[in-house]
Amino acid sequence: MSWMYLMVAIVAEVVGTTALKASDGFTRLGPTLMVIVGYAVAFYFLSLAIRVIPVGLAYAAWAGLGIVLISLIGWLAMGQRLDFPAIAGMLLIVAGVLVINLFSNTSAH
Template identity: 60%
Template sequence: MGYLYLAMAITAEVIATSALKASEEFTRLIPSIVVILGYGAAFYLLSLVLKTIPVGVAYAIWAGMGIVLIAIVAAIMFKQVPDLPAIIGMVLIVSGVIVINVFSKTASH
């Protein structure tokens, strides 16, 4: 269940962050509500994740995947396409998350 909750937390965080841009500094009501509910859900779900997945591993996955997914959403929704160095950096982040999950004994506790 931990990884399912983690996927849900990442999704909530990506939705909230996308709405943060759309909220225009909390001057638009609906996106502002989405931000508050999204981050609340993300942190609640992350707290459930920490019952079964070590905090360092959970946060690495959450942050790493959030960065990549937000970059994809920003490219599609806001036309903020990352340049080559940014893409290389994100590939390295994802590679690090994969290394943690495949090779680290910490990830299996």
């Protein structure tokens, strides 16, 4: 269940960060409220996840997947360019998260 909490936290953080762009510096109420709710939900579920998942492992997955998802949303929905170095860097981040999860002795209890 802790991995499910972490996935909810990641998705909520991605929603909050996407809304952050749309909030236009917190000048638009709807997106600003989405930022607040998204981050509140994200941190709540992260706090539940790290009851079982080691904090370093949870944060690596959170940050890595968040970066990739936000970049994909920027590319697909906001027309932002992703050049080869950006794509290569994101692949390395994903590879790093996979290495930690698959091969590290750091594991959930």
